[in-house]
Amino acid sequence: xxxxxPRRRIPEASVARLPIYLQIxxxxxxxxxxxxxxxxxxxxxxxNAAKVRKDLSYLGSYGVRGVGYEVDYLIFQIRREMxxxxxWPVVIVGGGNLxxxxxxxxxxxxxxxxxxxxxxxxxxxxxxxxxxxxxxHLDELDTIVSGTGIAIGVIATPASAAQEVADRLVAAGITSxxxxxxxxxxxxSRVSVRTVDLAVELQILSYHEQRRANLRSGTRxxxxxxxxxxxxxxxxxxxxx
Amino acid sequence: xxxxxPRRRIPEASVARLPIYLQIxxxxxxxxxxxxxxxxxxxxxxxNAAKVRKDLSYLGSYGVRGVGYEVDYLIFQIRREMxxxxxWPVVIVGGGNLxxxxxxxxxxxxxxxxxxxxxxxxxxxxxxxxxxxxxxHLDELDTIVSGTGIAIGVIATPASAAQEVADRLVAAGITSxxxxxxxxxxxxSRVSVRTVDLAVELQILSYHEQRRANLRSGTRxxxxxxxxxxxxxxxxxxxxx
DNA sequence: CATTGTGAAGCGTTTCACAGCC
DNA sequence: GGCTGTGAAACGCTTCACAATG
Numbered sequence: 001x002x003x004x005x006p007r008r009r010i011p012e013a014s015v016a017r018l019p020i021y022l023q024i025x026x027x028x029x030x031x032x033x034x035x036x037x038x039x040x041x042x043x044x045x046x047x048n049a050a051k052v053r054k055d056l057s058y059l060g061s062y063g064v065r066g067v068g069y070e071v072d073y074l075i076f077q078i079r080r081e082m083x084x085x086x087x088w089p090v091v092i093v094g095g096g097n098l099x100x101x102x103x104x105x106x107x108x109x110x111x112x113x114x115x116x117x118x119x120x121x122x123x124x125x126x127x128x129x130x131x132x133x134x135x136x137h138l139d140e141l142d143t144i145v146s147g148t149g150i151a152i153g154v155i156a157t158p159a160s161a162a163q164e165v166a167d168r169l170v171a172a173g174i175t176s177x178x179x180x181x182x183x184x185x186x187x188x189s190r191v192s193v194r195t196v197d198l199a200v201e202l203q204i205l206s207y208h209e210q211r212r213a214n215l216r217s218g219t220r221x222x223x224x225x226x227x228x229x230x231x232x233x234x235x236x237x238x239x240x241x
Numbered sequence: 242x243x244x245x246x247p248r249r250r251i252p253e254a255s256v257a258r259l260p261i262y263l264q265i266x267x268x269x270x271x272x273x274x275x276x277x278x279x280x281x282x283x284x285x286x287x288x289n290a291a292k293v294r295k296d297l298s299y300l301g302s303y304g305v306r307g308v309g310y311e312v313d314y315l316i317f318q319i320r321r322e323m324x325x326x327x328x329w330p331v332v333i334v335g336g337g338n339l340x341x342x343x344x345x346x347x348x349x350x351x352x353x354x355x356x357x358x359x360x361x362x363x364x365x366x367x368x369x370x371x372x373x374x375x376x377x378h379l380d381e382l383d384t385i386v387s388g389t390g391i392a393i394g395v396i397a398t399p400a401s402a403a404q405e406v407a408d409r410l411v412a413a414g415i416t417s418x419x420x421x422x423x424x425x426x427x428x429x430s431r432v433s434v435r436t437v438d439l440a441v442e443l444q445i446l447s448y449h450e451q452r453r454a455n456l457r458s459g460t461r462x463x464x465x466x467x468x469x470x471x472x473x474x475x476x477x478x479x480x481x482x
Numbered sequence: 483c484a485t486t487g488t489g490a491a492g493c494g495t496t497t498c499a500c501a502g503c504c
Numbered sequence: 505g506g507c508t509g510t511g512a513a514a515c516g517c518t519t520c521a522c523a524a525t526g
Contacts, residue, residue: 010448014517018448019441050488054487054488054518056486057486063485063487064526065487065524066526069486082448083450088443102342104338110440151450152443152447175450175453176447178443182348183264184285184286184287190453194442194445198348198437199348200257201435202393202419203323204257206324206329206353207322207323208417209392209416213324254494254496255495291510295495295509297508298509304507305503305508306508306509307507309506310508
Protein backbone atom coordinates (compact mmCIF):
# COMPACT_ATOMS: atom_id res chain seq x y z
CA UNK A 1 0.00 0.00 0.00
CA UNK A 2 1.99 2.91 -1.09
CA UNK A 3 0.64 5.77 0.91
CA UNK A 4 3.24 7.98 -0.62
CA UNK A 5 3.06 10.07 -3.66
CA PRO A 6 2.30 13.67 -3.90
CA ARG A 7 6.07 13.39 -4.25
CA ARG A 8 6.56 16.79 -5.84
CA ARG A 9 9.38 18.79 -4.50
CA ILE A 10 8.28 21.44 -2.04
CA PRO A 11 10.15 24.77 -2.23
CA GLU A 12 12.52 25.30 0.69
CA ALA A 13 10.73 28.44 1.76
CA SER A 14 7.52 26.47 2.10
CA VAL A 15 9.21 23.61 3.92
CA ALA A 16 10.38 26.13 6.49
CA ARG A 17 6.84 27.37 7.06
CA LEU A 18 4.97 24.08 7.22
CA PRO A 19 6.18 23.33 10.75
CA ILE A 20 4.83 26.69 11.84
CA TYR A 21 1.43 25.97 10.37
CA LEU A 22 1.56 22.57 11.99
CA GLN A 23 2.23 24.07 15.37
CA ILE A 24 -0.70 26.45 15.00
CA UNK A 25 -3.01 23.76 13.71
CA UNK A 26 -2.22 21.52 16.66
CA UNK A 27 -3.06 24.35 19.02
CA UNK A 28 -6.29 24.95 17.17
CA UNK A 29 -7.20 21.28 17.24
CA UNK A 30 -6.54 21.20 20.97
CA UNK A 31 -8.85 24.15 21.30
CA UNK A 32 -11.56 22.27 19.50
CA UNK A 33 -11.39 24.10 16.18
CA UNK A 34 -12.43 21.82 13.33
CA UNK A 35 -12.00 24.00 10.28
CA UNK A 36 -9.77 26.89 9.37
CA UNK A 37 -9.51 29.15 6.34
CA UNK A 38 -6.29 30.22 4.70
CA UNK A 39 -7.12 33.67 5.96
CA UNK A 40 -7.41 32.49 9.56
CA UNK A 41 -4.27 30.41 9.44
CA UNK A 42 -2.40 33.24 7.77
CA UNK A 43 -3.39 35.61 10.53
CA UNK A 44 -2.16 33.25 13.22
CA UNK A 45 1.07 32.58 11.39
CA UNK A 46 1.69 36.22 10.60
CA UNK A 47 1.83 35.73 6.85
CA ASN A 48 -0.21 36.44 3.74
CA ALA A 49 -3.22 34.22 2.99
CA ALA A 50 -2.18 33.56 -0.59
CA LYS A 51 1.11 32.26 0.71
CA VAL A 52 -0.68 29.85 3.00
CA ARG A 53 -2.78 28.56 0.14
CA LYS A 54 0.21 28.15 -2.12
CA ASP A 55 2.18 26.39 0.60
CA LEU A 56 -0.67 24.02 1.32
CA SER A 57 -1.25 23.39 -2.37
CA TYR A 58 2.14 21.67 -2.52
CA LEU A 59 0.71 18.99 -0.27
CA GLY A 60 -2.24 18.41 -2.56
CA SER A 61 -5.72 19.84 -2.83
CA TYR A 62 -6.87 19.34 0.70
CA GLY A 63 -9.08 22.38 1.12
CA VAL A 64 -12.75 22.78 0.42
CA ARG A 65 -13.80 25.84 -1.54
CA GLY A 66 -16.15 28.03 0.35
CA VAL A 67 -15.30 26.25 3.59
CA GLY A 68 -11.59 26.07 4.32
CA TYR A 69 -9.38 23.27 5.58
CA GLU A 70 -10.21 20.53 8.03
CA VAL A 71 -7.74 21.05 10.84
CA ASP A 72 -7.12 17.42 11.79
CA TYR A 73 -6.71 16.32 8.26
CA LEU A 74 -4.25 19.09 7.51
CA ILE A 75 -2.24 18.14 10.58
CA PHE A 76 -2.12 14.60 9.34
CA GLN A 77 -1.02 15.61 5.86
CA ILE A 78 1.67 18.03 6.99
CA ARG A 79 3.03 15.44 9.40
CA ARG A 80 3.15 12.85 6.69
CA GLU A 81 4.76 15.09 4.14
CA MET A 82 7.36 16.34 6.59
CA UNK A 83 8.19 12.86 7.85
CA UNK A 84 6.82 13.72 11.25
CA UNK A 85 4.61 10.67 11.48
CA UNK A 86 7.58 8.95 13.02
CA UNK A 87 10.06 9.91 15.73
CA TRP A 88 13.56 10.94 14.76
CA PRO A 89 15.86 10.35 17.70
CA VAL A 90 18.92 12.58 17.72
CA VAL A 91 22.41 12.28 19.08
CA ILE A 92 23.78 15.40 20.73
CA VAL A 93 27.51 15.91 20.57
CA GLY A 94 28.75 18.08 23.37
CA GLY A 95 27.66 17.86 26.99
CA GLY A 96 28.50 21.43 27.90
CA ASN A 97 26.11 24.22 28.65
CA LEU A 98 24.30 24.17 25.38
CA UNK A 99 24.23 20.40 25.02
CA UNK A 100 22.79 20.09 28.49
CA UNK A 101 20.15 22.67 27.80
CA UNK A 102 19.14 20.99 24.58
CA UNK A 103 18.92 17.66 26.33
CA UNK A 104 16.88 19.09 29.15
CA UNK A 105 14.72 21.26 26.96
CA UNK A 106 11.44 19.47 26.40
CA UNK A 107 11.04 21.09 23.01
CA UNK A 108 13.01 18.38 21.27
CA UNK A 109 11.53 15.22 22.68
CA UNK A 110 8.10 16.78 22.86
CA UNK A 111 8.03 17.35 19.14
CA UNK A 112 9.23 14.05 17.85
CA UNK A 113 12.97 14.35 18.31
CA UNK A 114 13.86 12.41 21.46
CA UNK A 115 17.44 12.63 22.62
CA UNK A 116 18.69 9.13 21.87
CA UNK A 117 22.21 9.75 23.04
CA UNK A 118 24.66 12.40 24.19
CA UNK A 119 28.36 12.09 23.67
CA UNK A 120 31.33 14.15 24.76
CA UNK A 121 35.06 13.65 24.54
CA UNK A 122 35.69 14.87 28.06
CA UNK A 123 36.15 11.86 30.39
CA UNK A 124 34.95 14.01 33.28
CA UNK A 125 31.58 14.40 31.61
CA UNK A 126 31.19 10.81 30.50
CA UNK A 127 28.75 8.86 32.65
CA UNK A 128 27.12 11.93 34.09
CA UNK A 129 23.42 12.05 33.38
CA UNK A 130 21.75 14.94 31.61
CA UNK A 131 18.06 15.16 30.93
CA UNK A 132 17.74 11.51 31.79
CA UNK A 133 20.39 10.42 29.32
CA UNK A 134 23.83 9.20 30.28
CA UNK A 135 26.65 10.93 28.46
CA UNK A 136 28.83 8.49 26.57
CA HIS A 137 32.23 8.92 25.04
CA LEU A 138 32.54 10.43 21.60
CA ASP A 139 34.37 7.31 20.46
CA GLU A 140 31.19 5.32 20.86
CA LEU A 141 29.53 7.32 18.11
CA ASP A 142 29.80 4.59 15.49
CA THR A 143 28.33 2.00 17.80
CA ILE A 144 25.53 4.30 18.83
CA VAL A 145 24.56 5.29 15.33
CA SER A 146 24.73 1.85 13.83
CA GLY A 147 23.03 0.34 16.84
CA THR A 148 20.11 2.74 17.01
CA GLY A 149 19.66 3.92 13.46
CA ILE A 150 19.81 7.53 14.62
CA ALA A 151 19.93 9.74 11.54
CA ILE A 152 20.26 13.23 13.01
CA GLY A 153 23.24 14.66 14.84
CA VAL A 154 23.26 17.90 16.82
CA ILE A 155 26.57 19.69 17.24
CA ALA A 156 26.79 21.56 20.52
CA THR A 157 30.54 21.91 20.80
CA PRO A 158 32.87 24.90 20.60
CA ALA A 159 33.47 26.17 17.09
CA SER A 160 36.96 24.75 17.06
CA ALA A 161 35.69 21.19 17.33
CA ALA A 162 32.68 21.48 15.06
CA GLN A 163 34.16 20.41 11.75
CA GLU A 164 35.89 17.39 13.22
CA VAL A 165 32.72 16.38 14.97
CA ALA A 166 30.78 16.79 11.73
CA ASP A 167 33.26 14.53 9.97
CA ARG A 168 32.87 11.90 12.66
CA LEU A 169 29.10 12.13 12.50
CA VAL A 170 29.18 11.63 8.77
CA ALA A 171 31.61 8.74 9.10
CA ALA A 172 29.29 7.15 11.64
CA GLY A 173 26.44 7.29 9.17
CA ILE A 174 24.51 10.37 10.25
CA THR A 175 22.65 12.00 7.36
CA SER A 176 21.40 15.25 8.88
CA UNK A 177 23.28 17.70 11.06
CA UNK A 178 22.02 20.60 13.11
CA UNK A 179 25.00 22.73 13.99
CA UNK A 180 24.91 25.19 16.87
CA UNK A 181 28.61 25.97 16.77
CA UNK A 182 29.32 29.43 15.41
CA UNK A 183 31.19 28.25 12.36
CA UNK A 184 30.49 26.84 8.94
CA UNK A 185 30.66 23.08 8.75
CA UNK A 186 30.80 21.25 5.48
CA UNK A 187 29.67 17.76 4.67
CA UNK A 188 29.11 15.64 1.57
CA SER A 189 26.06 16.74 -0.39
CA ARG A 190 24.12 13.65 0.63
CA VAL A 191 24.10 15.03 4.16
CA SER A 192 21.83 17.96 5.12
CA VAL A 193 23.40 20.57 7.31
CA ARG A 194 21.70 23.47 9.03
CA THR A 195 23.58 25.94 11.16
CA VAL A 196 21.90 27.98 13.86
CA ASP A 197 24.21 30.63 15.22
CA LEU A 198 22.60 32.34 18.16
CA ALA A 199 24.97 35.28 18.06
CA VAL A 200 24.26 35.84 14.37
CA GLU A 201 20.61 36.30 15.21
CA LEU A 202 21.53 38.95 17.73
CA GLN A 203 23.85 40.62 15.28
CA ILE A 204 21.04 40.92 12.78
CA LEU A 205 18.96 42.60 15.46
CA SER A 206 21.90 44.83 16.23
CA TYR A 207 21.91 46.06 12.65
CA HIS A 208 18.30 47.14 12.83
CA GLU A 209 18.76 48.56 16.29
CA GLN A 210 21.65 50.66 15.16
CA ARG A 211 19.89 51.72 12.01
CA ARG A 212 16.94 52.98 14.01
CA ALA A 213 19.29 54.90 16.27
CA ASN A 214 20.88 56.56 13.27
CA LEU A 215 17.58 57.42 11.68
CA ARG A 216 16.36 58.97 14.89
CA SER A 217 19.33 61.23 15.23
CA GLY A 218 18.94 62.26 11.61
CA THR A 219 22.60 62.86 11.00
CA ARG A 220 25.26 60.30 11.02
CA UNK A 221 26.71 59.44 14.34
CA UNK A 222 29.56 61.79 14.88
CA UNK A 223 31.47 59.11 16.67
CA UNK A 224 34.29 57.71 14.73
CA UNK A 225 34.94 59.53 11.57
CA UNK A 226 37.51 58.76 8.99
CA UNK A 227 39.36 56.56 11.37
CA UNK A 228 41.11 54.13 9.18
CA UNK A 229 42.62 52.45 12.15
CA UNK A 230 40.55 49.80 13.75
CA UNK A 231 41.72 51.46 16.89
CA UNK A 232 38.45 50.58 18.48
CA UNK A 233 37.82 47.55 16.41
CA UNK A 234 40.45 45.80 18.41
CA UNK A 235 37.87 45.19 21.04
CA UNK A 236 36.93 41.76 22.00
CA UNK A 237 38.02 39.09 19.69
CA UNK A 238 35.35 36.49 19.77
CA UNK A 239 36.42 34.03 22.36
CA UNK A 240 33.87 31.62 21.10
CA UNK A 241 33.23 29.42 24.01
CA UNK B 242 37.75 62.70 3.31
CA UNK B 243 34.23 62.54 4.61
CA UNK B 244 33.80 58.94 5.34
CA UNK B 245 30.14 59.63 5.65
CA UNK B 246 27.94 56.68 6.10
CA PRO B 247 27.00 54.67 3.08
CA ARG B 248 23.43 55.25 4.13
CA ARG B 249 21.94 52.86 1.63
CA ARG B 250 19.74 50.12 2.89
CA ILE B 251 21.43 46.76 2.93
CA PRO B 252 19.24 43.87 1.68
CA GLU B 253 18.16 41.56 4.47
CA ALA B 254 19.80 38.59 2.83
CA SER B 255 23.12 40.40 2.96
CA VAL B 256 22.60 41.55 6.53
CA ALA B 257 22.20 37.92 7.50
CA ARG B 258 25.53 37.01 5.90
CA LEU B 259 27.70 39.86 7.09
CA PRO B 260 28.02 38.38 10.60
CA ILE B 261 29.28 35.17 9.05
CA TYR B 262 31.91 36.98 7.05
CA LEU B 263 32.83 38.90 10.18
CA GLN B 264 33.34 35.70 12.12
CA ILE B 265 35.59 34.30 9.41
CA UNK B 266 37.53 37.52 9.04
CA UNK B 267 38.21 37.63 12.77
CA UNK B 268 39.54 34.10 12.64
CA UNK B 269 41.72 35.00 9.70
CA UNK B 270 43.03 38.11 11.42
CA UNK B 271 43.87 36.03 14.47
CA UNK B 272 45.74 33.69 12.20
CA UNK B 273 47.80 36.58 10.87
CA UNK B 274 46.13 36.88 7.48
CA UNK B 275 46.28 40.47 6.23
CA UNK B 276 44.43 40.28 2.94
CA UNK B 277 41.70 38.11 1.53
CA UNK B 278 40.04 37.86 -1.86
CA UNK B 279 36.31 37.51 -2.43
CA UNK B 280 37.12 34.06 -3.69
CA UNK B 281 38.92 33.10 -0.49
CA UNK B 282 36.25 34.52 1.76
CA UNK B 283 33.55 32.86 -0.31
CA UNK B 284 35.22 29.50 0.05
CA UNK B 285 35.41 29.83 3.81
CA UNK B 286 31.83 31.00 4.06
CA UNK B 287 30.53 28.35 1.72
CA UNK B 288 29.03 30.80 -0.75
CA ASN B 289 29.60 32.17 -4.22
CA ALA B 290 32.35 34.77 -4.72
CA ALA B 291 30.10 37.15 -6.62
CA LYS B 292 27.75 37.13 -3.68
CA VAL B 293 30.55 38.08 -1.35
CA ARG B 294 31.54 40.96 -3.57
CA LYS B 295 28.00 42.19 -3.87
CA ASP B 296 27.43 41.91 -0.14
CA LEU B 297 30.61 43.81 0.62
CA SER B 298 29.82 46.42 -2.00
CA TYR B 299 26.87 47.54 0.12
CA LEU B 300 29.36 48.67 2.73
CA GLY B 301 31.26 50.76 0.22
CA SER B 302 34.20 50.15 -2.08
CA TYR B 303 36.63 48.76 0.39
CA GLY B 304 38.45 46.29 -1.81
CA VAL B 305 41.51 46.81 -3.95
CA ARG B 306 41.36 45.47 -7.48
CA GLY B 307 43.99 42.93 -8.19
CA VAL B 308 44.64 42.50 -4.48
CA GLY B 309 41.55 41.80 -2.43
CA TYR B 310 40.31 43.16 0.88
CA GLU B 311 42.34 44.19 3.87
CA VAL B 312 41.10 41.92 6.63
CA ASP B 313 41.33 44.32 9.56
CA TYR B 314 39.72 47.14 7.68
CA LEU B 315 36.86 44.95 6.54
CA ILE B 316 36.30 43.79 10.11
CA PHE B 317 36.16 47.40 11.16
CA GLN B 318 33.69 48.34 8.45
CA ILE B 319 31.37 45.40 9.00
CA ARG B 320 31.37 46.05 12.72
CA ARG B 321 30.55 49.66 12.18
CA GLU B 322 27.79 49.03 9.69
CA MET B 323 26.22 46.32 11.82
CA UNK B 324 26.39 48.40 14.97
CA UNK B 325 28.85 45.99 16.50
CA UNK B 326 31.33 48.65 17.49
CA UNK B 327 29.41 48.82 20.72
CA UNK B 328 28.10 46.24 23.15
CA TRP B 329 24.39 45.50 23.23
CA PRO B 330 23.53 44.10 26.61
CA VAL B 331 20.49 41.84 26.60
CA VAL B 332 17.88 40.89 29.13
CA ILE B 333 16.90 37.24 29.17
CA VAL B 334 13.36 36.46 30.22
CA GLY B 335 13.08 32.95 31.59
CA GLY B 336 15.52 31.28 33.93
CA GLY B 337 14.66 27.74 32.98
CA ASN B 338 16.77 25.31 31.06
CA LEU B 339 17.15 27.38 27.96
CA UNK B 340 17.56 30.69 29.74
CA UNK B 341 20.27 29.23 31.92
CA UNK B 342 22.08 27.80 28.95
CA UNK B 343 21.95 31.08 27.11
CA UNK B 344 23.24 32.90 30.15
CA UNK B 345 26.04 30.43 30.65
CA UNK B 346 26.89 30.14 27.00
CA UNK B 347 29.88 32.32 26.29
CA UNK B 348 28.71 32.88 22.75
CA UNK B 349 26.54 35.82 23.72
CA UNK B 350 28.83 37.84 25.93
CA UNK B 351 31.84 36.87 23.86
CA UNK B 352 30.38 38.47 20.79
CA UNK B 353 29.18 41.75 22.10
CA UNK B 354 25.91 40.80 23.75
CA UNK B 355 26.58 40.55 27.48
CA UNK B 356 23.75 39.29 29.62
CA UNK B 357 22.75 42.42 31.47
CA UNK B 358 19.92 40.83 33.36
CA UNK B 359 17.83 37.70 33.72
CA UNK B 360 14.27 37.79 34.95
CA UNK B 361 11.75 35.12 35.79
CA UNK B 362 8.33 35.19 37.37
CA UNK B 363 9.00 32.15 39.54
CA UNK B 364 9.88 33.28 43.08
CA UNK B 365 11.83 30.08 43.55
CA UNK B 366 14.21 31.10 40.79
CA UNK B 367 14.56 34.72 41.81
CA UNK B 368 17.88 35.46 43.50
CA UNK B 369 19.54 32.33 42.25
CA UNK B 370 22.63 33.08 40.19
CA UNK B 371 23.09 31.87 36.65
CA UNK B 372 26.16 32.55 34.57
CA UNK B 373 27.24 35.13 37.11
CA UNK B 374 23.98 37.03 36.91
CA UNK B 375 21.38 37.08 39.65
CA UNK B 376 17.88 36.30 38.47
CA UNK B 377 15.45 39.10 39.26
CA HIS B 378 11.69 39.16 39.22
CA LEU B 379 9.85 39.78 35.98
CA ASP B 380 8.15 42.74 37.55
CA GLU B 381 11.45 44.56 37.69
CA LEU B 382 11.62 44.65 33.93
CA ASP B 383 10.69 48.30 33.61
CA THR B 384 13.25 49.35 36.16
CA ILE B 385 15.92 47.23 34.56
CA VAL B 386 15.30 48.46 31.05
CA SER B 387 15.01 52.11 31.90
CA GLY B 388 17.92 51.89 34.29
CA THR B 389 20.34 50.18 31.96
CA GLY B 390 19.20 51.21 28.52
CA ILE B 391 19.08 47.60 27.44
CA ALA B 392 17.48 47.45 23.99
CA ILE B 393 17.33 43.73 23.29
CA GLY B 394 15.16 41.17 25.02
CA VAL B 395 15.52 37.40 24.70
CA ILE B 396 12.45 35.28 25.32
CA ALA B 397 13.31 31.89 26.79
CA THR B 398 9.96 30.98 28.27
CA PRO B 399 7.40 28.33 27.38
CA ALA B 400 5.30 29.15 24.34
CA SER B 401 2.28 29.90 26.48
CA ALA B 402 3.98 32.85 28.13
CA ALA B 403 5.80 34.24 25.11
CA GLN B 404 3.28 36.77 23.84
CA GLU B 405 2.65 38.23 27.25
CA VAL B 406 6.36 38.50 27.86
CA ALA B 407 6.80 40.18 24.50
CA ASP B 408 4.13 42.71 25.41
CA ARG B 409 5.86 43.45 28.68
CA LEU B 410 9.22 43.80 26.97
CA VAL B 411 7.74 46.27 24.51
CA ALA B 412 6.02 48.17 27.30
CA ALA B 413 9.31 48.36 29.15
CA GLY B 414 10.95 49.97 26.14
CA ILE B 415 12.74 47.08 24.49
CA THR B 416 13.09 47.56 20.73
CA SER B 417 14.43 44.19 19.57
CA UNK B 418 13.27 40.74 20.56
CA UNK B 419 14.88 37.38 20.00
CA UNK B 420 12.22 34.76 20.64
CA UNK B 421 13.14 31.15 21.38
CA UNK B 422 9.63 30.10 22.32
CA UNK B 423 8.01 27.89 19.71
CA UNK B 424 5.27 30.32 18.83
CA UNK B 425 4.77 33.46 16.80
CA UNK B 426 4.99 36.65 18.79
CA UNK B 427 3.79 39.93 17.44
CA UNK B 428 4.93 43.40 18.32
CA UNK B 429 4.49 46.93 16.99
CA SER B 430 6.36 47.48 13.74
CA ARG B 431 8.91 49.71 15.42
CA VAL B 432 10.15 46.63 17.27
CA SER B 433 12.23 43.99 15.48
CA VAL B 434 11.33 40.41 16.27
CA ARG B 435 13.22 37.29 15.28
CA THR B 436 12.04 33.84 16.23
CA VAL B 437 14.37 30.87 16.46
CA ASP B 438 12.46 27.65 16.93
CA LEU B 439 14.88 24.81 17.53
CA ALA B 440 12.30 22.16 16.77
CA VAL B 441 11.44 23.79 13.47
CA GLU B 442 15.04 23.41 12.42
CA LEU B 443 14.86 19.71 13.19
CA GLN B 444 11.58 19.42 11.35
CA ILE B 445 13.14 20.89 8.25
CA LEU B 446 15.87 18.28 8.50
CA SER B 447 13.20 15.66 8.98
CA TYR B 448 11.66 16.62 5.69
CA HIS B 449 14.89 16.07 3.82
CA GLU B 450 15.65 12.93 5.77
CA GLN B 451 12.29 11.48 4.92
CA ARG B 452 12.54 12.55 1.34
CA ARG B 453 15.84 10.74 0.97
CA ALA B 454 14.33 7.64 2.54
CA ASN B 455 11.47 7.72 0.10
CA LEU B 456 13.71 8.23 -2.87
CA ARG B 457 15.84 5.29 -1.85
CA SER B 458 13.02 2.86 -1.39
CA GLY B 459 10.10 4.14 -3.37
CA THR B 460 7.74 3.34 -0.56
CA ARG B 461 7.60 4.53 2.98
CA UNK B 462 9.73 2.66 5.45
CA UNK B 463 7.94 1.48 8.49
CA UNK B 464 10.81 2.77 10.47
CA UNK B 465 11.03 2.73 14.15
CA UNK B 466 8.96 4.67 16.47
CA UNK B 467 5.46 5.70 16.94
CA UNK B 468 3.13 5.62 14.09
CA UNK B 469 1.59 8.94 14.73
CA UNK B 470 3.54 11.37 16.76
CA UNK B 471 2.45 13.33 19.76
CA UNK B 472 -0.54 15.52 19.68
CA UNK B 473 -4.09 14.56 19.25
CA UNK B 474 -4.70 13.96 15.61
CA UNK B 475 -6.43 10.71 15.36
CA UNK B 476 -8.44 11.38 12.32
CA UNK B 477 -6.93 9.97 9.27
CA UNK B 478 -9.35 9.73 6.51
CA UNK B 479 -8.80 7.39 3.71
CA UNK B 480 -6.01 7.08 1.29
CA UNK B 481 -4.06 9.97 0.14
CA UNK B 482 -4.11 9.55 -3.52
C1' DC C 483 -21.13 33.00 -2.28
C1' DA C 484 -17.14 32.32 0.58
C1' DT C 485 -13.04 30.38 -0.15
C1' DT C 486 -9.74 27.52 -2.58
C1' DG C 487 -6.23 26.73 -6.18
C1' DT C 488 -3.35 28.78 -9.46
C1' DG C 489 -1.64 31.34 -13.67
C1' DA C 490 0.79 35.47 -14.08
C1' DA C 491 2.91 39.71 -12.47
C1' DG C 492 6.00 41.65 -9.19
C1' DC C 493 9.97 41.72 -6.44
C1' DG C 494 14.09 40.53 -4.05
C1' DT C 495 18.16 37.57 -4.41
C1' DT C 496 21.67 35.11 -6.82
C1' DT C 497 24.66 34.43 -10.45
C1' DC C 498 26.93 35.67 -14.67
C1' DA C 499 30.07 38.10 -17.17
C1' DC C 500 32.93 41.71 -18.05
C1' DA C 501 34.51 46.57 -17.79
C1' DG C 502 37.41 49.08 -14.73
C1' DC C 503 41.31 49.58 -11.98
C1' DC C 504 45.38 48.66 -9.21
C1' DG D 505 47.48 39.88 -14.52
C1' DG D 506 44.43 39.52 -11.01
C1' DC D 507 40.62 40.87 -8.65
C1' DT D 508 36.97 44.12 -7.60
C1' DG D 509 32.54 46.36 -8.54
C1' DT D 510 28.37 46.14 -10.97
C1' DG D 511 24.95 46.12 -14.81
C1' DA D 512 22.05 42.66 -16.59
C1' DA D 513 20.14 38.01 -16.84
C1' DA D 514 18.29 34.25 -14.34
C1' DC D 515 16.04 32.47 -10.60
C1' DG D 516 12.89 31.66 -6.82
C1' DC D 517 9.62 33.42 -3.82
C1' DT D 518 5.62 36.37 -2.85
C1' DT D 519 1.55 38.55 -3.97
C1' DC D 520 -2.26 39.57 -6.93
C1' DA D 521 -6.37 38.58 -8.99
C1' DC D 522 -9.79 35.70 -10.55
C1' DA D 523 -11.85 31.48 -12.46
C1' DA D 524 -13.32 27.21 -10.38
C1' DT D 525 -16.33 25.06 -7.12
C1' DG D 526 -18.32 22.73 -3.01
